[in-house]
Amino acid sequence: MEKEILTITDVSALLALPEAEVGRLFSRGELPGKRVGAHWYISRERLLQFIADVERPHPAPELSSMDAPKSLPEKALAPRWRCHKCEEIHPPDVVECSHCGAPRKSPLLGYRIDRSRWGF
Numbered sequence: 483m484e485k486e487i488l489t490i491t492d493v494s495a496l497l498a499l500p501e502a503e504v505g506r507l508f509s510r511g512e513l514p515g516k517r518v519g520a521h522w523y524i525s526r527e528r529l530l531q532f533i534a535d536v537e538r539p540h541p542a543p544e545l546s547s548m549d550a551p552k553s554l555p556e557k558a559l560a561p562r563w564r565c566h567k568c569e570e571i572h573p574p575d576v577v578e579c580s581h582c583g584a585p586r587k588s589p590l591l592g593y594r595i596d597r598s599r600w601g602f
Contacts, residue, residue, distance in 0.1 A: 488524050496529065 485492060490508070494501045507513035508522040514532060515524040562571050565579040566587050572579065577586045 484526060486526055488526055488529060490522050493524060493529060497533075 488496070490501050490504050493499075493513070494504045497504065499507075504513065505522065508515045508517070508524075513524065514528055515522045517523075562573060563576075563586060564571050565582060565584055567584040568579060568582040570579055570581040572586075578584070579586075
């Protein structure tokens with residue numbers, strides 16, 4: 483009689499993969515399973531369904547005009563920053579507060595600020 487609930491060892495034997503690889507597949511969510519404590523389990527039926535879905539090619543979804551990618555708003559691409567002293571809000575390219583003269587503490591996107599150099 484075949485087991486209904488399979489362990490990593492059982493799955494690795496059925497898929498001819500090392501146990502470590504099967505564990506990684508479970509951890510990354512590529513293989514559907516349930517974790518109980520430190521152990522992963524999957525039902526035989528679900529594993530067979532997973533294998534059948536992998537073998538069957540999935541058709542590419544058709545994009546309608548409603549699904550077309552939209553451009554990101556400027557606010558998301560270049561967030562404003564708030565001065566830590568006077569709470570004034572500034573555009574992303576300003577590095578010093580125009581109201582109180584305090585330097586910007588939040589880093590510019592894509593750049594690293596040497597905090598020791600500026601005394602932060």
